Amino acid sequence: MAEIVLDKVTKRYPDGALAVSEMDIEIADGEFVILVGPSGCGKSTALNMIAGLEDISSGELRIDGARANEKAPKDRDIAMVFQSYALYPHMSVRENMAFPLRLAKVDDATVRSKVEEAAAILDLTQHLDRKPSNLSGGQRQRVAMGRAIVRSPKAFLMDEPLSNLDAKLRGQMRTSVSKLQRQLGTTTVYVTHDQTEAMTLGDRVVVLRGGIVQQIGSPQFLYDHPANLFVAGFIGSPSMNFVPATLEDGSLKTPLGTITLTDRVRRLAEAADAPREVVAGIRPEHFEDAALMEESHRQGGSTFTATVDVLESMGAEKYAYFTVEEELATTAELEELAADAGATDVPGTGSAIVTRLSASSEAREGQPLDVWFDPDRIQLFDPANGTNLTYSG
Amino acid sequence: MSHAVTEAPAKPAPAKGKPALSEGKRAERRLGLLLCAPAAIVMIAVTGYPIAYSIWLSLQRYDLRFPDERQFVGFENYVAVLSNSYWWTAFGTTMFLTVVSVAIELVLGMALALVMHRTLVGRGLVRTVTLIPYGIVTVVAAFSWFYAWTPETGYLANALAGESAPLTQQWPSLWLIILAEVWKTTPFMALLLMAGLALVPDDLLKAASMDGANAWQRFTKVMVPVMKPAILVALLFRTLDAFRIFDNIFVLTNGANDTSSVSMQTYNNLIKGLNLGIGSTMAVLIFITVAIIAFIFVKVFGTAAPGSDQGGRR
Numbered sequence A: 001m002a003e004i005v006l007d008k009v010t011k012r013y014p015d016g017a018l019a020v021s022e023m024d025i026e027i028a029d030g031e032f033v034i035l036v037g038p039s040g041c042g043k044s045t046a047l048n049m050i051a052g053l054e055d056i057s058s059g060e061l062r063i064d065g066a067r068a069n070e071k072a073p074k075d076r077d078i079a080m081v082f083q084s085y086a087l088y089p090h091m092s093v094r095e096n097m098a099f100p101l102r103l104a105k106v107d108d109a110t111v112r113s114k115v116e117e118a119a120a121i122l123d124l125t126q127h128l129d130r131k132p133s134n135l136s137g138g139q140r141q142r143v144a145m146g147r148a149i150v151r152s153p154k155a156f157l158m159d160e161p162l163s164n165l166d167a168k169l170r171g172q173m174r175t176s177v178s179k180l181q182r183q184l185g186t187t188t189v190y191v192t193h194d195q196t197e198a199m200t201l202g203d204r205v206v207v208l209r210g211g212i213v214q215q216i217g218s219p220q221f222l223y224d225h226p227a228n229l230f231v232a233g234f235i236g237s238p239s240m241n242f243v244p245a246t247l248e249d250g251s252l253k254t255p256l257g258t259i260t261l262t263d264r265v266r267r268l269a270e271a272a273d274a275p276r277e278v279v280a281g282i283r284p285e286h287f288e289d290a291a292l293m294e295e296s297h298r299q300g301g302s303t304f305t306a307t308v309d310v311l312e313s314m315g316a317e318k319y320a321y322f323t324v325e326e327e328l329a330t331t332a333e334l335e336e337l338a339a340d341a342g343a344t345d346v347p348g349t350g351s352a353i354v355t356r357l358s359a360s361s362e363a364r365e366g367q368p369l370d371v372w373f374d375p376d377r378i379q380l381f382d383p384a385n386g387t388n389l390t391y392s393g
Numbered sequence B: 001m002s003h004a005v006t007e008a009p010a011k012p013a014p015a016k017g018k019p020a021l022s023e024g025k026r027a028e029r030r031l032g033l034l035l036c037a038p039a040a041i042v043m044i045a046v047t048g049y050p051i052a053y054s055i056w057l058s059l060q061r062y063d064l065r066f067p068d069e070r071q072f073v074g075f076e077n078y079v080a081v082l083s084n085s086y087w088w089t090a091f092g093t094t095m096f097l098t099v100v101s102v103a104i105e106l107v108l109g110m111a112l113a114l115v116m117h118r119t120l121v122g123r124g125l126v127r128t129v130t131l132i133p134y135g136i137v138t139v140v141a142a143f144s145w146f147y148a149w150t151p152e153t154g155y156l157a158n159a160l161a162g163e164s165a166p167l168t169q170q171w172p173s174l175w176l177i178i179l180a181e182v183w184k185t186t187p188f189m190a191l192l193l194m195a196g197l198a199l200v201p202d203d204l205l206k207a208a209s210m211d212g213a214n215a216w217q218r219f220t221k222v223m224v225p226v227m228k229p230a231i232l233v234a235l236l237f238r239t240l241d242a243f244r245i246f247d248n249i250f251v252l253t254n255g256a257n258d259t260s261s262v263s264m265q266t267y268n269n270l271i272k273g274l275n276l277g278i279g280s281t282m283a284v285l286i287f288i289t290v291a292i293i294a295f296i297f298v299k300v301f302g303t304a305a306p307g308s309d310q311g312g313r314r
């Protein structure tokens, strides 16, 4: 068990690439922290620095209050699970899991009992004498976890441990990782670029972009109060819709019509000294088919009418896509997000508004639809630097 | 020289229990054999005929100085060679040279391979430079060593040997022969081992450090076992090669003072002595020894072409 503190930790590779810049994170004892961000943002680098596999260029890493920058990986008592699993091909599952204990010169009886205990937890007992090459992906993944837990280290580091598994198995393993961590109560730093893993696994999520920490907080907090455009677009799936908008004495002119802002939003925007031209963001799940709303409820929000381009029925809900006349908001951040998502979360040409409607909606493709939304849920961003103008932390 | 032995490690693993093959599998195998056939036929024509002819000669009394006495004598030549103390001395010398030089080459080659593998700057230059000894014709290099160790004129002899002439005594000569061999073939060993090092995934070594292994433990417990196939292939190649040592001995001592190898003996009988029967017998015996070495490597240590082991990598 350990507390890990990163104090202005920076990594500059010998070729000059700045991979991580002044990272400040305090990870409490027993906490499960997720590092998330697009490819190449420095997640693995940060993890490797905690592990000791990469030198820290500047700043300080403290484990349990003691400076650990210069400690060799083997002296940090931290276990790591790799994306490739990194199982020793010449050893059986048992030998793989026993390896850290053997190196620590633990006696045979203890090794045996610890390995068997871990195997039981991970449901590997009947595979103990097989070679890794004869195991399935999920089993290999569990062996890698087993090798990490047998020696009860101070902390676990996991670098995209589930990304080589298929979707279904990933879902199952996600639950077992979460259960395991809670059961053992070991401090864990987990790297992923998977939305669901980030939202469901961790106590806190650290969003990284270009080696710079964008925001740290609980998954729900990041969802409700993103600090900037990048976090807003990165957290949540499908991602937040962004439209260009103009602020004019308390009302907001957008391609979805002119919206009267609520007092709360207006006060926040004023306090943040909002410019005239802003980017308005609203999440797909904050729209609803107006026809399904009660009249009294409907009065509290705004409504716009548009033609449904595409309708996806997921059973429990429906996704309706609209095209708006004007160009959608684009900033450097949004472009990066779209590129990272591989445009999968940004359907169509990228100029579509995504809305999530109740399953009972009567919406039809090609037909106009009245769509309702709550103006209190609108978030405003500064197009110049992406800051959330309606942030209330 | 018996090139045929290099065939041995490439032999396909025999199918266990011969499970019935599906139609498609059988067609695939037939195609495989067909595609190999031309190469195999050329190999047999080039290597098979001389081998068979040597065996035929080894069963005869056949001395070119007395061609009229040519006669089939069965295994008489073998009895003659195997009961001759010169042969056994040469055999012992050859074994000693082989084991010691290959062992030294393995250690140095591994060190060199690690250095080359880790070198970040000028990797190409480093590799080229280390390969120079291997590129020099052995006889030329051997003469350089010979002159260097000749008293009065040789710089090494002057610097290190003092009054003595190392190439005129048995043990100093043997060590100098080993030195020349090691100097020449370590780069080759290093290159083969470096190919093996490239097979060890970086993540594996990182995982080992996380598991608490120090550098030496990472080397012995992860790196060496994972690259074992490459090490065995390198050892096999070098052992077979070293056992047939000829040129260095020929130049440095010409086999004087019991420094002769089995290949030297064969040469002396066959070419110098013109005794085709005895010479061929020795050639066949070398062939058999080499085949046994290859057999031991393949069957006992499980040597296989790197990458072809099924229990290996992901």
Ligand SMILES: Nc1ncnc2c1ncn2[C@@H]1O[C@H](COP(=O)(O)OP(=O)(O)OP(=O)(O)O)[C@@H](O)[C@H]1O
Residues within 6 Å of the ligand: A013, A014, A015, A017, A018, A019, A038, A039, A040, A041, A042, A043, A044, A045, A046, A193
């Ligand atoms: N050894 C290295 N030398 C130089 N630059 C490197 C090195 N390793 C990584 N980088 C750079 O550092 C940045 C961060 O890399 P890192 O591997 O930490 O990204 P990541 O967030 O783990 O990405 P991914 O999700 O693709 O794994 C990248 O821009 C990368 O090009």
Ligand SMILES: [Mg+2]
Residues within 6 Å of the ligand: A043, A044, A045, A159
């Ligand atoms: Mg990575």
